[in-house]
Amino acid sequence: MDFQINKNIINMGSLEVITGSMFSGKSEELIRRLRRAKYAKQKIVVFSPSIDNRYGEKGIYSHGNESLEAYSVNSVNQMEEIMTENIDAQVIGIDEVQFLGEDVVKFCKKYVEYGKRIIVAGLDMSFRAEPYHPVPELMSISDRVDKLNAICTVCGKPAYASQRLINGEPAYYDDPLVMVGASENYEARCRRHHIVKYKKEEKGKILFIIGTEINVGKEEVEKNYRENIFKDKKCETLVIKSRINEFEENKSLVSTVDFSLIDLRNKIEKAVNENDYVFIRIIGGLLLPLEGYYSILDFICEYRKKSEIVIVSKNKKGLLNQVLLTVDLLKKSDLNIEKIIYKNGAEEKEYEEVIQEIKDITHLKYEIIN
Numbered sequence: 001m002d003f004q005i006n007k008n009i010i011n012m013g014s015l016e017v018i019t020g021s022m023f024s025g026k027s028e029e030l031i032r033r034l035r036r037a038k039y040a041k042q043k044i045v046v047f048s049p050s051i052d053n054r055y056g057e058k059g060i061y062s063h064g065n066e067s068l069e070a071y072s073v074n075s076v077n078q079m080e081e082i083m084t085e086n087i088d089a090q091v092i093g094i095d096e097v098q099f100l101g102e103d104v105v106k107f108c109k110k111y112v113e114y115g116k117r118i119i120v121a122g123l124d125m126s127f128r129a130e131p132y133h134p135v136p137e138l139m140s141i142s143d144r145v146d147k148l149n150a151i152c153t154v155c156g157k158p159a160y161a162s163q164r165l166i167n168g169e170p171a172y173y174d175d176p177l178v179m180v181g182a183s184e185n186y187e188a189r190c191r192r193h194h195i196v197k198y199k200k201e202e203k204g205k206i207l208f209i210i211g212t213e214i215n216v217g218k219e220e221v222e223k224n225y226r227e228n229i230f231k232d233k234k235c236e237t238l239v240i241k242s243r244i245n246e247f248e249e250n251k252s253l254v255s256t257v258d259f260s261l262i263d264l265r266n267k268i269e270k271a272v273n274e275n276d277y278v279f280i281r282i283i284g285g286l287l288l289p290l291e292g293y294y295s296i297l298d299f300i301c302e303y304r305k306k307s308e309i310v311i312v313s314k315n316k317k318g319l320l321n322q323v324l325l326t327v328d329l330l331k332k333s334d335l336n337i338e339k340i341i342y343k344n345g346a347e348e349k350e351y352e353e354v355i356q357e358i359k360d361i362t363h364l365k366y367e368i369i370n
Helices: 002-010 026-039 076-084 103-113 135-141 218-229 261-274 296-301 320-332 352-362
Strands: 014-020 044-049 059-061 067-069 071-073 091-094 117-122 144-148 161-166 184-189 205-211 235-241 246-249 277-283 289-291 307-314 337-343 366-369
Touching (some): 014 026, 014 103, 026 044, 026 067, 026 117, 026 144, 103 135, 205 261, 218 337, 261 289, 320 337
Parallel strands (some): 014 117, 205 277
Antiparallel strands (some): 059 067
16 A cells, blocks of 8 residues: 555656746756756656757757757657657656747646656746746646746846847837747846837827926926927926825916826826827925825836936036935936936036036936026
């Protein structure tokens, strides 16, 4: 009785899934596990889709130059034929499993029931940052899932998805899922820096206008943008006051209403769909609450991937600390700063050397206006 139970446990199969973005070490980890099985005198069979021949054929290859001999296949039917000649295999490895279609799920389930240990590696998401089937299905029926992280090539944080670049530019959503022989390359990117472009851009661009103190001239800066930079574009202005729950539109259509955070999001969505540019002028401190404990800065961060920030400061003596503190807060929040604008007024102007020093420290372009 005891002997029969132990034998069943030994013959029980398993499915292991190694996933993550490109450059996260999936193939390297697959090779490591398969080599350990070989060292243990277990018979292994390894498959690699023939479509993936970036580093060679008849093998699986990691970006770190690790490799292991494998059968190059273009279908699950081919894999089944090879398995008829390797019925005594104990471990089955499959690299780039996302290229083998839905039939590979049935293949894995079948050979797990036959008592095989199956280890697969593949992308869980496409360049669109959407599930890359059939990997999610394999993850759901697996005994073990290891999701590995690459490093974002832009900021160094843990990567989220693979960024497809064509001639150095982010690919369009409508581009084919697999582009064999295209002039493309990939980078690992975090959520913040992963970009998918759309051929039909439906939304306008958001420009937050932020001052380092009160009455710095944000309206004048915005007027300059409208008249000189975006003069042929359709623009709208939204004003957010951080200290009270009020929301105002531009002076051509003034309305003041009580709003919730959801209402504000809806107003901004409507504005960006109807305009080329939407100015969002911030009145009050960035850290003051907008709703509950949710601050203006928290709200701006919701739009970090589709907005830029213009910092406006009075051109006066002693501006160095105010400007640097504002820039530091925005940069630590991973926001895009377009430029710093210094507005001349009645105060004594800051030395040009100080403004240049701010540029050297922040690496941001600047402009001085009257």
